Amino acid sequence: SQQGEEDxxxxxxxxxxxxxxxxxxxxxxxxxxxxxxxxxxxxxxxILIRSNxxxxxxxxxRVTLDTxxxxxxxxxxxxxxxxxxxxxxxxxxxxxGTALIFGKGTTLSVSS
Amino acid sequence: GAVVSQHPSRVxxxxxxxxxxxxxxxxxxxTTMFWYRQFPKQSLMLMATSNEGSKATYEQGVEKDKFLINxxxxxxxxxxxxxxxxxxxxxxxxxASGGPGETQYFGPGTRLLVL
Numbered sequence: 001s002q003q004g005e006e007d008x009x010x011x012x013x014x015x016x017x018x019x020x021x022x023x024x025x026x027x028x029x030x031x032x033x034x035x036x037x038x039x040x041x042x043x044x045x046x047i048l049i050r051s052n053x054x055x056x057x058x059x060x061x062r063v064t065l066d067t068x069x070x071x072x073x074x075x076x077x078x079x080x081x082x083x084x085x086x087x088x089x090x091x092x093x094x095x096x097g098t099a100l101i102f103g104k105g106t107t108l109s110v111s112s
Numbered sequence: 113g114a115v116v117s118q119h120p121s122r123v124x125x126x127x128x129x130x131x132x133x134x135x136x137x138x139x140x141x142x143t144t145m146f147w148y149r150q151f152p153k154q155s156l157m158l159m160a161t162s163n164e165g166s167k168a169t170y171e172q173g174v175e176k177d178k179f180l181i182n183x184x185x186x187x188x189x190x191x192x193x194x195x196x197x198x199x200x201x202x203x204x205x206x207x208a209s210g211g212p213g214e215t216q217y218f219g220p221g222t223r224l225l226v227l
Contacts, residue, residue: 033215033216035218040203040223041220041221042118042205042218042219042220042221043156043205043207043218044218045215045216045217045218048215088155088156090216099146099158099161099207100146100158100207100216101158102148102155102156102157103155104154104155105155
């Protein structure tokens with residue numbers, strides 16, 4: 001079963017603009033991770049945020065986590081055409097190495 | 113980051129044959145690996161959890177006799193699709209974690225096409 005729901009399902013922007021994707025989940029989590037997937041390829045890990053963290057940065061990426069609302073957001077600043085991909089949030093329920101449960105993903109298209 | 117490889121990257125087989133997919137953690141030991149399946153334009157769905165030295169744990173609806181998983185070492189897990197049928201055509205992705213609650217690193221995936 002799927003845990004997360006990304007919003008929006010698809011997003012089209014121009015280079016240089018910021019892209020914001022949201023993810024909601026249903027149950028308590030240990031951590032939440034964001035991944036990128038280029039068409040037909042494997043997943044690239046972007047960032048992990050733990051349940052006791054509220055915000056994390058990595059380069060042009062900013063992730064927030066609101067456990068009270070069971071939601072997270074991924075912000076990509078100053079987007080580039082190379083950012084075009086599908087983005088998934090994934091949640092882990094506990095520390096015991098439990099598999100990740102993926103959301104449906106947001107397809108981002110950045111045009112130059 | 114850690115590297116996970118998969119082999120083969122692409123395989124085409126005839127209906128009724130078996131296909132083995134390997135997943136290797138190249139620079140770290142993984143006591144647990146995970147196998148996912150992804151259909152076109154859909155998200156990843158967990159198939160099973162592969163534990164080194166013990167039986168795999170399958171998700172509901174995944175036939176353990178059809179999708180055989182072996183995790184013989186801390187760096188290798190294999191998924192064998194037995195008696196493959198066209199509906200098994202999909203993108204199979206494995207992941208591995210260096211420890212509980214840590215980042216999972218994904219392999220590049222294996223695209224299976226069953227004719």
